[in-house]
Amino acid sequence: xxxxxxxxxxxxxxxxxxxxxxxxxxxxxxxxxxxxxxxxxxxxxxxxxxxxxxxxxxxxxxxxxxxxxxxxxxxxxxxxxxxxxxxxxxxxxxxxxxxxxxxxxxxxxxxxxxxxxxxxxxxxxxxxxxxxxxxxxxxxxxxxxxxxxxxx
Numbered sequence: 001x002x003x004x005x006x007x008x009x010x011x012x013x014x015x016x017x018x019x020x021x022x023x024x025x026x027x028x029x030x031x032x033x034x035x036x037x038x039x040x041x042x043x044x045x046x047x048x049x050x051x052x053x054x055x056x057x058x059x060x061x062x063x064x065x066x067x068x069x070x071x072x073x074x075x076x077x078x079x080x081x082x083x084x085x086x087x088x089x090x091x092x093x094x095x096x097x098x099x100x101x102x103x104x105x106x107x108x109x110x111x112x113x114x115x116x117x118x119x120x121x122x123x124x125x126x127x128x129x130x131x132x133x134x135x136x137x138x139x140x141x142x143x144x145x146x147x148x149x150x151x152x
Contacts, residue, residue: 027062041106063092090124
């Protein structure tokens with residue numbers, strides 16, 4: 001199936017994603033959920049989240065079996081009027097070739113010290129995002145989804 005973006009992702013969503021540093025990735029294998037928190041970088045043009053983790057971790061092992069993942073990105077705010085965050089769905093990928101080079105450039109620019117740490121770079125291709133931003137109005141939500149077109 002060919003995937004195309006619906007409308008361009010709202011700039012408020014992409015600006016929020018770029019400004020944060022940590023995501024929670026949720027995986028599931030055999031109906032057993034698991035989640036982990038990782039530092040990430042964002043490739044805005046491709047709507048990809050890049051993070052580093054060891055292949056032996058449970059969340060990577062799970063995602064290699066079931067590449068449908070979900071997660072969240074939040075800011076640490078306790079004032080209800082300032083709460084912002086996203087919930088996302090995506091496809092877990094092991095980047096190769098040009099994508100790996102782009103991922104390395106983005107991730108190690110944001111976290112240069114991570115080059116010395118054990119692990120591999122992984123990518124989540126965003127397929128849907130729900131952004132809650134109480135600074136735009138209590139409970140205000142912006143939605144972005146990728147449209148899957150039939151192959152014919």
